[in-house]
Amino acid sequence: MVFYILEFMRKHNFNAGPAILPASALQAASNAVLELDGIGMSILEVSHRSKEFEAILDEAKKLLREILSIPNDYHILFLQGGASTQFAMVPYNLLEDDKKAAYLETGHWAKKANEEAMMFGNVEIVASSADKNFTYVPKNYTIPKDAVYFHITSNNTIYGTQMHNFPQSPVPLAADMSSDFLSRRIDVPKFSLIYAGAQKNFGPAGVTLVIIKDSMLGKVKRKIPTMLNYKTHTENNSMYNTPPCFAIFAALHTLKWIKSTGGVSVIEKSNDEKAKRLYDEIDRNPLFKGTCVKEDRSKMNVTFVMQKPELEPEFLKTSEKAGMVGLKGHRSVGGFRASIYNALPIESVDALVGLMREFAVKHA
Numbered sequence: 001m002v003f004y005i006l007e008f009m010r011k012h013n014f015n016a017g018p019a020i021l022p023a024s025a026l027q028a029a030s031n032a033v034l035e036l037d038g039i040g041m042s043i044l045e046v047s048h049r050s051k052e053f054e055a056i057l058d059e060a061k062k063l064l065r066e067i068l069s070i071p072n073d074y075h076i077l078f079l080q081g082g083a084s085t086q087f088a089m090v091p092y093n094l095l096e097d098d099k100k101a102a103y104l105e106t107g108h109w110a111k112k113a114n115e116e117a118m119m120f121g122n123v124e125i126v127a128s129s130a131d132k133n134f135t136y137v138p139k140n141y142t143i144p145k146d147a148v149y150f151h152i153t154s155n156n157t158i159y160g161t162q163m164h165n166f167p168q169s170p171v172p173l174a175a176d177m178s179s180d181f182l183s184r185r186i187d188v189p190k191f192s193l194i195y196a197g198a199q200k201n202f203g204p205a206g207v208t209l210v211i212i213k214d215s216m217l218g219k220v221k222r223k224i225p226t227m228l229n230y231k232t233h234t235e236n237n238s239m240y241n242t243p244p245c246f247a248i249f250a251a252l253h254t255l256k257w258i259k260s261t262g263g264v265s266v267i268e269k270s271n272d273e274k275a276k277r278l279y280d281e282i283d284r285n286p287l288f289k290g291t292c293v294k295e296d297r298s299k300m301n302v303t304f305v306m307q308k309p310e311l312e313p314e315f316l317k318t319s320e321k322a323g324m325v326g327l328k329g330h331r332s333v334g335g336f337r338a339s340i341y342n343a344l345p346i347e348s349v350d351a352l353v354g355l356m357r358e359f360a361v362k363h364a
């Protein structure tokens with residue numbers, strides 16, 4: 001019954017994050033807040049050392065390993081502090097004063113990551129798209145062979161670009177995949193470290209996922225505070241301290257939903273179709289224009305503006321009246337941003353496209 005109400009009453013949720021989650025995960029989370037599997041306690045009340053919670057953590061890890069074919073020499077960690085803490089944790093664990101790390105600067109978050117790394121050693125920005133307000137992904141750069149790692153941001157949440165091909169890196173590749181994790185197939189062995197804040201395609205805010213290759217541990221001589229040392233978490237199965245139990249539970253049910261749809265390859269096809277429908281309309285409709293170069297457009301965060309900016313407030317208002325939320329563009333880009341993450345149904349994209357068409361007729 002609650003499930004029915006949820007589906008029926010839900011907004012067209014284009015939020016950039018926290019963002020739309022599958023109704024089945026919300027239903028499971030909602031049930032478990034009242035009582036977890038008939039044990040007379042809420043998921044919010046069970047001990048993280050209980051067999052019930054250990055089973056949840058183990059299943060989440062197992063499912064993620066299966067869904068992304070993560071090899072056994074990679075650890076899966078459920079941490080806290082968001083992707084922003086990873087900006088520091090990566091160089092803290094991998095970079096030393098006399099060493100160099102390479103960074104690709106593709107947007108706001110990529111910049112934050114490299115600025116943080118500068119506190120720990122030398123940083124070489126191999127290429128940047130700052131010259132054109134991050135509306136493209138740089139290509140044809142050289143990754144220095146003497147870098148201890150090369151850091152990329154797979155999807156640029158704010159400006160709306162995405163790396164559709166990953167570089168062949170001569171040094172370990174580290175990726176912030178916060179905003180496109182689980183949206184497409186990835187070849188995990190290409191990477192030595194992947195991290196993602198959960199609150200887009202993986203679950204609610206509060207848990208941060210790290211996938212780290214065993215050979216990346218113990219790389220620096222410096223002392224690392226316990227909680228910021230990857231080894232602490234690999235050696236304690238993400239349970240050195242109290243993990244974000246509820247967020248992990250909701251993430252488990254998001255993973256179950258991904259599996260039930262047929263897995264990441266099926267999700268990827270659906271994401272391709274959603275993005276195509278929206279970009280086709282942006283390109284066809286004389287009132288709108290995309291903000292990024294076509295070949296680098298994100299399939300997660302679709303950024304666009306209006307040819308006549310004075311019409312933007314009216315379009316936003318119209319969309320809100322039609323039950324759409326989260327379409328206002330980030331202040332550094334303006335216009336609109338439709339985040340079309342995994343759980344957003346294609347019907348929501350069609351509703352937006354329909355609205356854009358009606359608006360064009362009205363303002364012809």
Ligand code: PMP
Nearest residue numbers: 082083084109157176178179197
């Ligand atoms: N990286 C990317 C690509 C992001 O989109 C975000 C947040 N939107 C972050 C990092 C920062 O994540 P958090 O808020 O979890 O620290």
